Amino acid sequence: MTKAFILAAGRGERMRPLTDHTPKPLLEVRGKPLAAHHLDALAAAGVREVVINLGWLGAKIREHFGDGSAHGLHIDWSDEGWPALETGGGILKALPLLGEAPFLLLNGDVFTDFPLSRLLARAQALPAGDLAHLVLVPNPAHNPRGDFALAHGRVPEPAAPQYTFSGLSVLRPELFAGSQPGAFGLASLLREAARHGRVSAELHEGLWSDVGTPERLAALRKL
Numbered sequence: 616m617t618k619a620f621i622l623a624a625g626r627g628e629r630m631r632p633l634t635d636h637t638p639k640p641l642l643e644v645r646g647k648p649l650a651a652h653h654l655d656a657l658a659a660a661g662v663r664e665v666v667i668n669l670g671w672l673g674a675k676i677r678e679h680f681g682d683g684s685a686h687g688l689h690i691d692w693s694d695e696g697w698p699a700l701e702t703g704g705g706i707l708k709a710l711p712l713l714g715e716a717p718f719l720l721l722n723g724d725v726f727t728d729f730p731l732s733r734l735l736a737r738a739q740a741l742p743a744g745d746l747a748h749l750v751l752v753p754n755p756a757h758n759p760r761g762d763f764a765l766a767h768g769r770v771p772e773p774a775a776p777q778y779t780f781s782g783l784s785v786l787r788p789e790l791f792a793g794s795q796p797g798a799f800g801l802a803s804l805l806r807e808a809a810r811h812g813r814v815s816a817e818l819h820e821g822l823w824s825d826v827g828t829p830e831r832l833a834a835l836r837k838l
Contacts, residue, residue: 616663616664617662617664617716617717617718617719617735617738617739618662618664618665618666618712618713618714618716618718618719619657619662619664619665619666619718619719619720619721620665620666620667620668620706620709620713620718620719620720620721621640621650621653621654621665621666621667621668621721621722621723622668622702622705622706622720622721622722622723622782623638623639623640623650623667623668623669623670623673623676623723624668624669624670624671624673624695624699624700624705625639625670625671625699625723625724626670626671626699629827629828634671634672636672637672637675638671638672638673638675638676639723639724639826640676640723640724641675641676641679642826642832644726644826644832644835644836645836648679649723649724649725649726649826650667650676650680650723651680651686652726653721653723654680654683654686654688655686656731657688657719657721657731658686658687658688659731659732660730660731660732660734660735661732661735662688662719662731662735663687663688663689664688664689664691665683665688665689665690665691666690666691666692666693666709666712666713667680667690667691667692667693667723668692668693668694668695668699668700668705668706668708668709669692669693669694669695670695670696670697670698670699670700670705671697671699673692673694673695673697677692677694691712693705693708693709693712695708698798699798700797700798700799701798701799701800701801702800702801702802703791703794703799703800703801703803703804704796704797704798704799706720706786706791706801707791707794707796708796710788710791713788714788715788716738716788717738717739717741717785717786717787717788718738718785718786718788719731719734719735719738719783719784719785720782720783720784720785720786721782721783722781722782722783722825724782724825724826724827725781725782725783725823725824725825725826726822726823726824726826726835727781727783727819727821727822727823727824728821728822728823729750729781729783729819729821729823731783734748734750734783734784734785737785738785741785741787742815744813745787745813745814745815746786746787746789746790746808746813746814747784747785747786747787747790747805747808747813747814747815748784748785748814748815748816748817749763749770749780749781749783749784749805749814749815749816749817750780750781750783750784750816750817750819751763751765751777751778751779751780751781751816751817751818751819752778752779752781752818752819752820752823753778753779753818753820754777754778754779755779755825757825757827757828757831758779758825760776761776761777761778761779762776762778762779762780762802763776763777763778763780763805763809763816764776764777764778765777765778765816765817765818768815768816768817769812769814769815769816770805770809770814770815770816771809772806772809772810772814773810778818780802780805781819781823782825783819790804790805790808791804
């Protein structure tokens with residue numbers, strides 16, 4: 616069974632003071648918390664097992680979502696304490712909960728209409744040689760230089776970045792082979808895998824927002 620992992624451990628420093636007492640995944644958009652949109656979309660796509668990591672104000676997130684049954688899911692929790700382990704370190708710590716198959720990865724502070732059923736299908740059919748599949752988006756104003764290039768459905772590396780990583784992806788656990796426990800980012804692992812021709816990607820040009828500042832949150836709420 617394909618599982619999903621939601622990154623929800625960050626401090627949300629740029630969202631202060633909103634995140635001083637409310638973890639960013641619990642900030643509301645369209646009447647419900649950001650993370651709840653992910654959970655509902657995952658359930659609608661057919662995912663039943665979700666892992667969420669916890670760091671800043673993690674107890675509030677666990678208390679809000681419980682075992683996930685209200686969303687038609689089962690949630691396992693990976694508690695990192697504080698300070699949290701960044702993206703790569705957080706995923707590495709949670710791998711025992713995620714199993715050996717490719718899994719969906721979603722940033723907990725992203726709002727999008729990207730169809731997760733398509734990402735699930737990609738996870739279930741990820742070519743044996745690929746370590747990751749990324750969803751990329753046109754560069755927003757806050758990231759004009761982009762993160763990754765895209766050519767014929769692949770991420771060439773090294774290459775001049777064209778697009779921004781959306782925070783949605785499929786990862787194979789083997790991407791983390793050789794990684795040591797502790798705090799580290801995910802991007803360096805993705806670039807190394809891309810250098811070996813092992814990362815695919817697609818471009819999403821629909822609704823997407825990295826809800827990283829109060830201004831972006833306010834703009835999203837006005838849509």
